[in-house]
Amino acid sequence: MLAFSGSCLRISSWDVVFACVVFFLCSCVFDRLTNKGPMLWPVLGIMPSIPLWQDHVYEWSVHALKKAGGTFHFRGAWFGKMYGIVTVDPANVEYMLKTNFGNYPKGKYYRERFVDLLGDGIFNADDELWKEQRRVATSEMHSARFVRHSFGSMQELVHDKLMKILEKTAESCGVIDLQDILLRFTFDNICCAAFGVNPGCLSPELHRVPFAKAFEESTELSLFRFLVPPYIWKPMRALGLGTEKRLKEAVQIVHHFANKTVSDRRSKLKRLGSLNDSSDLLSRLMENKTYCFSDMYLRDFCISFILAGRDTSSVALVWFFWLIHKHPHVEHRILCEITNVLSRRTEEETRTPGGGVPFKAQELNEMVYLHAALTESLRLYPAVPIEMKEVREDDVMPDGTRLRKGARVFCSLHGMGRMEEIWGKDCEEFLPERWITEEGRFVSESQFKYAVFNAGPRLCVGKRFAYTQMKMVAATVLASYQVRVAEGHVAAPKVTTTLYMRYGLPVTIHSRKLGGQS
Numbered sequence: 001m002l003a004f005s006g007s008c009l010r011i012s013s014w015d016v017v018f019a020c021v022v023f024f025l026c027s028c029v030f031d032r033l034t035n036k037g038p039m040l041w042p043v044l045g046i047m048p049s050i051p052l053w054q055d056h057v058y059e060w061s062v063h064a065l066k067k068a069g070g071t072f073h074f075r076g077a078w079f080g081k082m083y084g085i086v087t088v089d090p091a092n093v094e095y096m097l098k099t100n101f102g103n104y105p106k107g108k109y110y111r112e113r114f115v116d117l118l119g120d121g122i123f124n125a126d127d128e129l130w131k132e133q134r135r136v137a138t139s140e141m142h143s144a145r146f147v148r149h150s151f152g153s154m155q156e157l158v159h160d161k162l163m164k165i166l167e168k169t170a171e172s173c174g175v176i177d178l179q180d181i182l183l184r185f186t187f188d189n190i191c192c193a194a195f196g197v198n199p200g201c202l203s204p205e206l207h208r209v210p211f212a213k214a215f216e217e218s219t220e221l222s223l224f225r226f227l228v229p230p231y232i233w234k235p236m237r238a239l240g241l242g243t244e245k246r247l248k249e250a251v252q253i254v255h256h257f258a259n260k261t262v263s264d265r266r267s268k269l270k271r272l273g274s275l276n277d278s279s280d281l282l283s284r285l286m287e288n289k290t291y292c293f294s295d296m297y298l299r300d301f302c303i304s305f306i307l308a309g310r311d312t313s314s315v316a317l318v319w320f321f322w323l324i325h326k327h328p329h330v331e332h333r334i335l336c337e338i339t340n341v342l343s344r345r346t347e348e349e350t351r352t353p354g355g356g357v358p359f360k361a362q363e364l365n366e367m368v369y370l371h372a373a374l375t376e377s378l379r380l381y382p383a384v385p386i387e388m389k390e391v392r393e394d395d396v397m398p399d400g401t402r403l404r405k406g407a408r409v410f411c412s413l414h415g416m417g418r419m420e421e422i423w424g425k426d427c428e429e430f431l432p433e434r435w436i437t438e439e440g441r442f443v444s445e446s447q448f449k450y451a452v453f454n455a456g457p458r459l460c461v462g463k464r465f466a467y468t469q470m471k472m473v474a475a476t477v478l479a480s481y482q483v484r485v486a487e488g489h490v491a492a493p494k495v496t497t498t499l500y501m502r503y504g505l506p507v508t509i510h511s512r513k514l515g516g517q518s
């Protein structure tokens with residue numbers, strides 16, 4: 001029994017328990033009356049409201065967003081310093097990503113967790129630091145020289161590596177994990193574009209490449225810092241324990257590879273006096289006439305770039321191949337379009353050495369239905385399912401939601417694709433036709449409704465590159481092979497910052513010949 005000596009007030013343990021229960025019930029009732037979103041519990045915040053079974057998290061969040069009218073508040077467990085909103089309201093998205101852009105940086109919370117891997121790279125930078133890299137990235141990536149170079153190395157990788165692996169699988173009648181193969185393809189591809197070096201993940205033996213493995217591990221372990229409170233991971237980092245020890249080792253391997261690539265290129269420049277024969281981003285930045293970038297800047301720039309362009313297009317392609325398997329009439333229309341494009345080739349153009357159909361940039365541009373099918377697939381399965389920003393100063397969103405300084409805003413790109421208010425009653429259906437006019441032209445949507453590639457000043461720099469990559473892979477593979485998903489496969493999304501398929505995509509590969517191919 002508790003007692004205050006000298007006072008007639010005596011409080012028993014039962015009184016304390018009773019007071020706690022009353023407090024608990026009152027806060028539950030208060031929460032229900034003021035919050036349209038999921039229940040926020042005392043002490044644990046939103047945590048007990050989130051389903052433990054991973055497969056249901058996305059469905060649950062879509063349901064919660066619909067019920068709350070597009071925006072709800074959340075709070076993490078005590079001491080985690082995590083609170084804010086989740087939104088799918090295009091007006092809020094436009095406000096955050098464009099109108100009041102300066103008040104919604106990536107912020108300290110994000111930066112702290114990624115700084116060991118990314119340093120000051122574009123993906124981890126805000127304000128002036130970001131602005132300069134953005135300017136450089138945009139001008140280099142949109143230069144005719146880079147576009148030509150990246151198209152050539154993409155074509156080479158598709159024909160000399162990817163198609164060879166599919167050919168071997170078709171001959172052996174085996175099953176492969178298409179997700180693993182496509183992740184390997186995009187990793188090699190982005191390293192060629194950024195560094196001018198092919199790490200060789202798509203070798204015929206499908207080795208595990210130490211640099212790629214370390215890159216994957218350091219990304220996953222940096223993301224783990226978002227799941228555990230800072231009072232746990234920070235002391236672990238200081239003492240070099242557990243996941244933090246592994247993160248440090250993985251980052252060392254990534255940085256060693258990147259530092260060596262940068263210093264080798266610097267030596268080559270000194271030796272030859274020019275890097276005119278190399279069109280990758282590292283070489284172009286090193287020879288930049290306006291700026292003189294330090295080796296550390298170049299390293300961080302390239303690592304950020306690899307992170308941004310590594311898994312996104314492959315994951316998008318994985319969902320695309322699964323969706324067209326489920327919707328054979330869409331695949332049929334894509335095949336008709338490819339046949340049509342091939343039928344316009346001259347006899348000489350039709351003869352392609354080594355099998356496969358190397359498509360030209362112009363031919364890919366003509367594939368409007370394929371473009372629409374990829375866009376539609378990304379609407380339902382956005383490669384980046386959630387976008388996070390931090391609030392710099394107290395603010396009010398266009399829908400009236402109040403935000404305190406330091407709050408987090410999560411924009412659910414996955415939820416946005418499934419809102420009736422944005423896409424209509426058929427929002428859950430896979431309908432590439434919604435992107436095409438009666439005259440057969442592709443019509444794009446507002447960036448703030450279709451924020452799959454982000455929007456406003458931080459719109460994805462690699463959007464054009466990604467479409468070329470996805471269209472080239474899809475058209476080349478479909479022109480030569482039918483891809484069948486293994487029977488009984490469950491296509492469930494993994495709950496992380498990239499929308500991987502949780503169990504991969506096991507497929508069999510079957511040869512086919514379209515009209516127009518010799």
Ligand code: HEM
Binds near residue numbers: 465
């Ligand atoms: C389907 C493929 C892709 C999708 C859906 C996608 C989506 C996105 C999204 C949502 C962001 C904002 C992320 C954030 O702020 O945290 C972003 C940023 C970025 N993306 Fe992509 N991306 C794709 C492919 C690529 C590729 C292939 C590259 C490189 C060649 C690339 C380069 C970048 C860069 C450098 C940024 C940072 C831009 C900035 O902060 O100013 N992306 N992308």
